[in-house]
Amino acid sequence: MSTRLPAVTVVGSINLDLIAAAERLPTAGETIGGAFLSEQAGGKGANQAAAAARLGGSARMVGAVGNDVNGRRMLDALSGAGVDTADVDVLPGPTGTALIVVDRDGENQIVVCPGANSSLSLDGVEFRPEETVLCQLEVGLPVVLEAARRHAGYFVLNAAPAMDLPAELLERCDLVIVNESEYALIPALTQAKLVAVTYGGDGSAMFERGRKVAEAPSVAVTVANTVGAGDAFCAALVLALRQGLDYAHALAVANAVGADAVGDPSSQPDVARLGHYVARIAVSEGVL
Structure with a gap:
């Protein structure tokens, strides 16, 4: 196993998260009072880039923010996490915004109001064959397809939010990452080369062409916020696999990172270095 973490370029969304923490989620047409409001840096792309950087990878963000106060805040948050933001465009109009309600159990x-994310362009962006490119679906599908076509190296898609995916894109993916619901909503994933599926409290599993080839249990934790957990899992799994861990150990490491993220109220939690989680898993298995 290599000890050098690979370079990761994330192509995806950058949002301001407006989070209302309430006792429970409202039903249709219902108003709930007594919530606590917070503003945080977010967006699936930015969350994954921040997690990759904090885990110790060399992380670059390709995205777009608006020419406004929120855009500058999002850039500062990414830079503060150690992410290279040279390929983040500042465009006229508003920065993307996500309106989020979180209940006491973290659900x-x-x-999402996409704002500048809907105008993301890859003009002038270069991809190196040795780097890993990680995309999600909060930006336009044509942008994701273009990234897949232009990048000659390892390509990963977090297929969220769920939607029908072109066969060309699925065949190009070296790895697809989804949660249990997304896996059920995208039947074509059973034919994909490699798919990681998360099951919340039931852990995660890896599938090759629809056949389960590895799994790992979840890590028990008190839930504070699930918004950034899946994104932290994605970044950790990509880094662990690219570092040379086998499927089961990579899933276990990513589960541990996701658990730390769930216990943090932030959408971009301050996770430890990847080596910390690798060592933790080794201790739990009696290897160290």
């Missing part, structure tokens, strides 16, 4: 409802 959430999210509405």
